[in-house]
Amino acid sequence: MRIRQSILVLFFASFILLLSSYSQLFAGSSFKLQKGNILVYGHNLNEGDIGVPGLVFINKRGIFKTGRTWREIISRGQVNPSSHSWVSRYGSVTFNNFGKDFPDGGMNEAGLFIWAMNEEADYPKNDSLPKLNQKNWTQYILDNFSTTEEAIRSAYEFEIDGWSWHFFVGDAEGNTAAIAFINGEVVVHTGDEMPVPALFNSPYDREMELLKYFRGFGGEYEPDEKDPNVPRFVRTAVMIDNFNKGDDPVEYGFYMLKTLRIYDEPEWSVLFDARDRNVYFHTRENPERKVLVLDEIDFSNTEPAQVMNIAIRYKGNVLSLFEPYSKSIMYNFIKNELLPVLPRDFYTHGDLSGNEFTDRIVSHTDSYTDSANHFFKGTWRNITLVTENELNFSLKFEVVGSAVTAFILQSANDENYEVDNLQMIGRQFCFTFQTKSGKILEVKGHINDDKMHVQLFGIEDFYGEYTLKRAN
The missing domain is CATH 3.60.60.10 (Penicillin V Acylase; Chain A)
Incomplete structure (x- = not known):
């Protein structure tokens, strides 16, 4: 001793x-x-x-x-x-x-x-x-x-x-x-x-x-x-x-x-x-x-x-x-x-x-787990003027404790997609999701107060830029 x-x-x-x-x-x-x-x-x-x-x-x-x-x-x-x-x-x-x-x-x-x-x-x-x-x-x-x-x-x-x-x-x-x-x-x-x-x-x-x-x-x-x-x-x-x-x-x-x-x-x-x-x-x-x-x-x-x-x-x-x-x-x-x-x-x-x-x-x-820090939580709806060639969708972030999940909600065909590869650094984020037809899409964006600006990419295609607003 x-x-x-x-x-x-x-x-x-x-x-x-x-x-x-x-x-x-x-x-x-x-x-x-x-x-x-x-x-x-x-x-x-x-x-x-x-x-x-x-x-x-x-x-x-x-x-x-x-x-x-x-x-x-x-x-x-x-x-x-x-x-x-x-x-x-x-x-x-x-x-x-x-x-x-x-x-x-x-x-x-x-x-x-x-x-x-x-x-x-x-x-x-x-x-x-x-x-x-x-x-x-x-x-x-x-x-x-x-x-x-x-x-x-x-x-x-x-x-x-x-x-x-x-x-x-x-x-x-x-x-x-x-x-x-x-x-x-x-x-x-x-x-x-x-x-x-x-x-x-x-x-x-x-x-x-x-x-x-x-x-x-x-x-x-x-x-x-x-x-x-x-x-x-x-x-x-x-x-x-x-x-x-x-x-x-x-x-x-x-x-x-x-x-x-x-x-x-x-x-x-x-x-x-x-x-x-x-x-x-x-x-x-x-x-x-x-x-x-x-x-x-x-x-x-x-x-x-x-x-x-x-x-x-x-x-x-x-x-x-x-x-x-x-x-x-x-x-x-x-x-x-x-x-x-x-x-x-x-x-x-x-x-x-x-x-x-x-x-x-x-x-x-x-x-x-402090909800006051979850600036991204909620449903974000597309407020971009949608033409027949553009997508009408919403993005939803859920937080349970400190666990974050996100979903793409597409009202046109009533389909929901849970996202993969979610990464958020500061107010910048990116993730992927796969459609029911097997197409892999990537979303990149950033959050500025109650607005979210996103870009939607395919493997070789660019599907445009969108502005989403917090719905709740």
Whole structure:
């Protein structure tokens, strides 16, 4: 017990230093393993044998959300609030240790992977951009995008706050990027500028500088993949080169994660198989391997988000062990598992007590179900002058809790269509629907007070622009 207490004391002191100088006590490792039809993304969370608590979330598509900044969460006056809102297009599996929609990383059903690692960051300031905390921005990317290119573009579209992170991103095609924030600028490495698809706790350029000193990459030092004196980036480059098509990608991926450990066994080790669509993970406290099969998960919004403690003692498929998310689950986790390993200075510098901090984290999702925020809800009728070649239709948005569904109501033939692929970012939205004859149509639009302006597209046709007005 005395040894355990000493470790926690050292952790608290180091954590405070982290917040001010962003040291590398919290070491992360992310990489891509790709060959032929094999595509695996891996991540280690190394935190010095602390016992990091965490929750695994199954997040649903079609959920209305409002953003949060970190200053808003921890300051008594909720300074610098976010006004950004969206409706999630994709479901996802994420690994969180703070709260719902505050993940460290994960993958969505479209195969987009993102994970964060601690590194010096100087987030750009731009008052004209919407604001999000860096964890909330991670969830925003998983909720809305399917490609690395989209994730990169998003980095320029927000003023991000929080502590220092940089990000490893990869999509279902294997396109990767390292996204960092250096000297108030977004710095991205991707494509040919990212020859080694991996990221740790140093700027990507610095990792490449060190790589050139090792044999096989231009230098003379022996790059032994098991030698802890060799940088993790270099060892990862070697292991990626040594991977063969005949190797089991999951077993090889976990071998890489074990080889890249720091201090002791990693707190969390996670693999996403983007081709077989499986998620594998284990923790230091419970090394039995668990799996989630993405194609077995119902990502629709007919049921609440699902959640499971990452440290649950089980081996194998854990889908049946998830339970519906509730604020009480989140409250008990923050109060009993997270706060005991957080230094008080983490939240008291915002002048909040532990109970107040917990309430802020737990209640930030209340705005999702607040009808005052559902500016899109109701029936919108076409008020455009309709000719015989144009369509007379209405668009209806329904909200139950935070779950959003939309319908096309066509009065001419009395047909209704539930929409697919609904995505709403701010007041811009798009979706698709399929007619009974099998034709796929796309609707794009934006809402301006009580008017909605939409464009209707076919696969190769444009069916015109329409103005709709809120009917109720």
